[in-house]
Amino acid sequence: REEAEAQKLANKTGIFLANPEAEFNYLWGSPDVIGNRTDVSIRQTFDIPTITGMKSRISNKQNRLVELRYKADRINILLQAKQYCMDLIYYDALKKQQTTRLRYAETIAGGYKKQLTQGDISLPEYNKALLNLSSVQGELSRIDVEQNAVLYELKQLNGGVELIPDDYRYEDTPLPTNFADWYASAEQKNPVLEYVRL
Incomplete structure (x- = not known):
């Protein structure tokens, strides 16, 4: 916002006439026959665009x-934040599903270990169960890393303020019934379309 205000002020500089210049000279005459001389001069530079107000109109535009x-940059940032929020919701749901898979894999690995000690299965079959368990644990770790990366990006967009981890939910948005009405309202809200028109 501050950058936009600074740019607006920069657009308003240089649209007025330059300050007038006044000169006063007192010259002593030598020899005395010439006498003393006094010069007064006032100068004002001007240009036609300033006088007609064209510079002011250009500055306003x-x-x-x-x-x-x-406004367009603000909308883009909000859109980016919304995209990150949807990613966060996705990773939260994926993490819940992967946690369930981890519990199942731990149960299966525990059952295979018990069967191995009883001699019902061989070591390669037990190793397959452990491999499946480590695969699920690795996938859960990857999901955690990606979720933390999304949280970090959201923190940056939020001005360094951490988001409160909560149960992330996404509410369904109904589709508009009439596309033409929706487009007309979206066109009024979208500064990019107005920017293109200017």
Whole structure:
């Protein structure tokens, strides 16, 4: 926001006439016959775009474009945050499912260990159960890493403020019944379309 305000101020600089320059000279005459001389001069530079107000109108249009660019950037950041939130919801659901798989794999590995000690199965079959268990544990670790990466990105977008881990849910959004009405309302809200029109 501050950058947009600074750009707006920069657009307003240089649209006014330059300050007038005044000069005063007092010259002593030598020889005395010439006498003393006094010069007074005032100068004002001007350009036609400033006088007609064209620079001011251009500055106002540039400020409008800066405002629209700011709104478009804001929408992009919100869209990016929404995308990260959906990723977070996905990883949370995936983690719950993988945790269930881990419990099943641990139960199976425990059952195979018991059968191995009783002599009902051979060591390669037990190793397959352990391999499945370690595969599920590795997948769960990968999901944790990806979920933490998404949380870190959301923290950056949130200005360094951590999000409170909670049960992440996604509410369904119904589709619009009339596409033309929806598009008209979306067109009014979208600064990019207005930016293109200007």
